[in-house]
Amino acid sequence: MSFPAQQQEPPGLTAPMDPQPDHGELSYAGHARLEGKRALITGGDSGIGRAVAIAYAREGADVAFTYMTEEVEDAKQTAALVEEAGRRAVAIEADLRDSSECDRVVRESTEALGGLDVLVNNAGFQMARGGGLESIDDEQLDRVFRTNLYALFWMTRAAVPHLRESKGCIINNASIQAYEPSTTLLDYAATKAAINNATVNLAAELGPDGIRVNAVAPGPIWTPLQPATQPVEKLEKFGEDTPLGRAGQPAEVAPAFVFLAVDQEAGYVSGTVLGVTGGKPVF
Incomplete structure (x- = not known):
């Protein structure tokens, strides 16, 4: 399908989108595969993050998630959807481009939920309205790398002591851009390739724990x-x-995050990147 011409200012909100994204509100049915788990999702207010929050809650997990100040209306909707599933929702306003904020998010999440079993590093930023390398100024470069990559390291570093206790898991949001980079997303694609590398490296380091x-x-x-x-x-x-000739919906990505979080199904899966790409190769 094609999308009608539309434009927003970053970070973007759900309400003005035409058509409205499908986060699984009406379609995702849980089967108690994450019963009693405690999850923290960065950027859980909208998009893939919201779809994962809905799926996790319907699978039985309590969910903490972060959002930015401008995204408060989306955050309220996500929290309501988690609570409608009968699970606890902890919405934390935070700018993850600051390491102390990442520490605070993990601290507040674990205090509210009583621990942590799943960390989903989902928050991301891109800007494709420029024209390649010379259009990427220092401010954009800093925002992209801090949001996509630095925050992943900071969040993971803060969460590992809690995940050690629970024998939990980390799921990072990479991208097809790590494999088929667009010239208009040079900085974004570079961070996603780095996330793939970090995922494999962290699996090797943290596997013994x-x-x-x-x-x-x-x-x-x-x-x-x-x-x-x-x-x-x-x-x-x-x-x-x-x-497949079309864009995907957030609801079509969330099941991959569920699978990787379920110990019974993915207990021997670590250090892998699972593609949900409409047929584009991830190798």
Whole structure:
């Protein structure tokens, strides 16, 4: 399908999107696969993060998630959906570009939930309205690397002591951009390739502690980040270059995050990147 011309300012919100994304609100049915688990999702207010929060809650997990100040309305909706599933929702406003904020998020999450079993490093930022290397100023470069990569290290560093206790797991959000980088997303693609490397490295380091580390690599997914950062002409054909010929929905990505979090199903899966790309290769 094609998307009508539309544009927002970053970070982007769900309400103005046309069509509305599918986060699994009406379709995701849980089967108690994460009963009693405690999860922390960065950027859980909208997009893939919201879909994962819904799925985790319906699988029986309590969910803490972060959001930025501008995303408070989306955060309220996500919290309500988690609570409708009968689970606890802990929404934490935070700017993860600051290491002390990442420490605070982990501290507040573990205090509210009584520990931590699953860390989902999902928060991300891109900007594709420029024109390659010379259009990337220092401010953009700093925002992309701090949001996508630094925060992943800071959040993981703070969470590991708690995950050691629970023998928990870490799931990072990578991207097809790590394998098929777009010239308009040079900085973003570089961070996603680094996330793949960090995932494998962390799996090797933390495996002896009983902590599994994996990543999901989505393809083009219809989230607020797209109308907020893509040029209109790109958006109108968004996802049409995949073998399946369309963009994916957040609800189609969330099950991969569920699978990787379930000990009974993915207990021997660590150091891998699971592609949800509409047919684009992840190797």
